[in-house]
Amino acid sequence: MVIIAPILVGLVYVALMSLIPEPHRRRFNAVMVAGAGAAYLSGGGLGIWEFAFTAVMTYVAYRGLDSWTFIGVAWLLHTGWDVVHHLKGAPIIPFAEHSSFGCAICDPVIAIWCFAGGRVVFRRPRSSVA
Template sequence: MTALGAVLIASVYIMLFSLVKEPNRQIINALIIAGAGATYWSSGLGYFEFPLGVIMIFLAFKGLKNYKFLAAGWLVHTVYDILHHLYANPIVPMAPSSSLGCAICDPILAIWLFMGAPNVFDWFRGKGAIRNA
């Protein structure tokens, strides 16, 4: 159930952001990556929480010009998701498997971003060109 929910969340995220025109799609995704760096602060890994924030801000800044940095941000976040699932507090306190779900969702978003965050509705319309990221 956790995996199914994670795939559904990633799919909805990708579809919603496919509706956002460039360059706003890239800018908003960069802001989300920057914010994702703070999601685990005070969640059980002590001082090891803080490097995530610094790394994610750097990747978000670089991601304003290149989607690959945003994709890398979701992969870095996945590492923290796994650490929290195994050793610390979940991302959503009342949902024990939420960090595991996030660890499934994030790489799906990373794949989409590595592809240049294409509009998925164009694929359905037969215009499936993938931009260079």
């Protein structure tokens, strides 16, 4: 479950994001990954490096406003930061010891979708109003 649950979370995220029409979907995802970049700021345990990482993520997320590739890169950067926190820092969810490990599994699922252009994988059913 430690591996399957984060993969499912990533897939649910992708499915829900598919409900947002473009170009809003890309921009919304750029904002989401920018927020993920600041997730460890309040207690990640790596001092000044938390701020440096957040600055890098902010720039990459900004570039993601116009590029799915940059959003994918940002999710992979966050994956690396999750691994660092799992090994050396504090978990992303303070009361869940392996939360950074789970995040490191979930994030690449989202990144793959972003590298594929953030395509719709789930469509809302159309109402048949006659």
